[in-house]
Amino acid sequence: xxxxxxxxxxxxxxxxxxxxxxxxxxxxxxxxxxxxxxxxxxxxxxxxxxxxxxxxxxxxxxxxxxxxxxxxxxxxxxxxxxxxxxxxxxxxxxxxxxxxxxxxxxxxxxxxxxxxxxxxxxxxxxxxxxxxxxxxxxxxxxxxxxxxxxxxxxxxxxxxxxxxxxxxxxxxxxxxxxxxxxxxxxxxxxxxxxxxxxxxxxxxxxxxxxxxxxxxxx
Ligand SMILES: NC(=O)c1ccc[n+]([C@@H]2O[C@H](COP(=O)([O-])OP(=O)(O)OC[C@H]3O[C@@H](n4cnc5c(N)ncnc54)[C@H](OP(=O)(O)O)[C@@H]3O)[C@@H](O)[C@H]2O)c1
Numbered sequence: 001x002x003x004x005x006x007x008x009x010x011x012x013x014x015x016x017x018x019x020x021x022x023x024x025x026x027x028x029x030x031x032x033x034x035x036x037x038x039x040x041x042x043x044x045x046x047x048x049x050x051x052x053x054x055x056x057x058x059x060x061x062x063x064x065x066x067x068x069x070x071x072x073x074x075x076x077x078x079x080x081x082x083x084x085x086x087x088x089x090x091x092x093x094x095x096x097x098x099x100x101x102x103x104x105x106x107x108x109x110x111x112x113x114x115x116x117x118x119x120x121x122x123x124x125x126x127x128x129x130x131x132x133x134x135x136x137x138x139x140x141x142x143x144x145x146x147x148x149x150x151x152x153x154x155x156x157x158x159x160x161x162x163x164x165x166x167x168x169x170x171x172x173x174x175x176x177x178x179x180x181x182x183x184x185x186x187x188x189x190x191x192x193x194x195x196x197x198x199x200x201x202x203x204x205x206x207x208x209x210x211x212x213x214x215x216x217x218x
Contacts, residue, residue, distance in 0.1 A: 001062075001063070002025070002026065002027060003026075003061075003063055003066075003067065004026065004027040004028065004029050004061045004063070004066070005017075005018075005021040005026045005027070005028050005029070005067060005069065005171070006028075006029045006030075006031075006053075006058050006059060006061055006066055006067060006068045006069070006088075007021075007028065007029070007030045007031070007050075007058075007068070007069045007071055008030075008031055008055060008058050008068055008069065008070050008071065008072055008080065008084075008085075009031075009032065009070065009071030009072040009073075010030050010031065010032035010039060010042065010043065010046075010047070010050075010052075010071075011032070011071065011073075012138040013071040013093065013138045013141065014030060014032070014047075014069075014071040015030075015042075015043070015046035015047040015050075015138075016138040016139075016141040016142045017069060017071065017093075017133065017141055017142070018030050018046075018047035018049070018050040019046075019047055019049075019142040020141055020142040020143070020144075020145060020146075020175050020176075021175065022047070022049035022050065023142070023146065024145070024174050024175050024176065025174075026174065027051070028047070028049065028050040028051065029050070029051050029053045029058065029061060030043070030047060030050040030051070030052060030053070031052070031053050031054060031055040031057070031058045032055070033055065033076075033079065035054060036052035036053055036054060037052075039052040040052070055080075055084060056081065056084050057084075058084060058085075059084060059085055059086070059087065059088040065087065065088065065089050065128075065167075066087075066088045066089070067088065067089045067091060067167065067168070067171060068085060068088045068089070068090050068091065068127075069091040069093050069133060070090055070091065070092050070093055070094055070120070071093050071094070072094065073094070073100070074094050074095070074096050074100060074102055074103075074106060074116065075100050075101050075102060075103070077094075077103050077106065077120075077123070078103045082123060082124045082125065082126060082127075083126070085124050085126060085127040086126030086127065087126060087127070088127050088128075089127070089128050089130060089164050089167055089168065090120070090124055090127035090128065090129050090130070091130050091131075091132050091133055091168055091171075092116065092117045092120050092129055092130065092131050092132075092134070092188075093132065093133040093134040094116060094120075094134060095116075095134050095192060095193050096110070096116060096192070096193065097193070105119065105122075105123055106119050106120075106123075109122065114186075115131070115185065115186050115188055115189040115192070116192065117129055117130075117131040117158065117185050117186075117188045118185055118186055121185060128159070128161055128164045129159075129185060130157060130158065130159040130164050130165065130168045130185070131156075131157070131158040131159070131182075131185060131188030131191055132155060132156065132157045132158070132168050132172065132188075132191075133155065133172075134191055134192070135155075135156060135191045135192075135195075135197055135198045135199065135200075136153070136155065136199070137199050140201075144176075144177070144201070145172075145175040145176025145177045146176045147176075151178075151203050152176060152177060152178040152203075152204070153176075153177055153178065153201050153202070153203075154177065154178050154179075154180050154197075154202055154203055154204040154206065154207035154208075155172040155175075155177035155178065155179055155180065155207075156180050156182055156188070156190070156191045156197060156207055156211055156213060157169050157172060157179055157180065157181050157182065158181075158182035158184065158185050158186075158187050158188030158190075158191065159181075159182075159184070159185055160184050160185045165181050169181055169216050173216070173218075178203070178204035178215070178216070179204070179215075179216040180204050180207045180208045180211065180213040180214065180215055180216065181213055181214050181216060182211050182212065182213040183212055183213065183214075187211065187212060187213070190210065190211040190212070191211070195211075196210045196211070197210055197211060204216075
């Protein structure tokens, strides 16, 4: 069975990733705050090959450790029930934008110096959190992994668990990116909007140099 890609959030970023994954041959399940029947028109326009599912069922794809990419604005994270994500590998693709009002638990963690992914890991305790897919804009996400030329665009993957980093690194490769593994979840801060690689296309060796990461060899 090909492992499906599950995406929570069907806005600009979620539908862009859905198109990229479908182009790579992956089955895509996607959810928004609306019920699946209310997503039909939106998905027919922006992610026609994705299957709409209910948000609370996003991790129920029939595999042992489903991959769920979180593409919900940080200000809306209180509306995401942690129970939906128990047992999954949760790819935190969220970013904080200046002035965005945040849930109290997230603001408190950021004020204490934690990365947003560390805060999410404390909130979504039943999931294994990995930071990735946040530093490429939705304008490019669906095509960046298939850009012409000899050098693939790099994608950073930050996780505390090696198996989780490897699984998301494999996904990055399937999407056409060159994965770079960062040394732990906290290191994912380098992928955030004020970091050195955000929205900057670059090769895997350059991203590795700027983030202290390791290039995954083919
Ligand atoms: N835009 C980019 O270039 C980009 C790239 C990488 C990462 N990101 C990050 O991805 C996140 C989303 O950005 P965006 O630009 O895609 O935002 P957006 O266009 O506003 O879309 C947000 C989506 O989240 C859904 N949502 C809200 N609450 C939800 C819930 N409780 N359960 C399920 N879905 C829920 C919304 O559902 P409804 O449509 O039903 O309201 C909507 O589909 C942000 O943190 C952003 O920083 C964005």
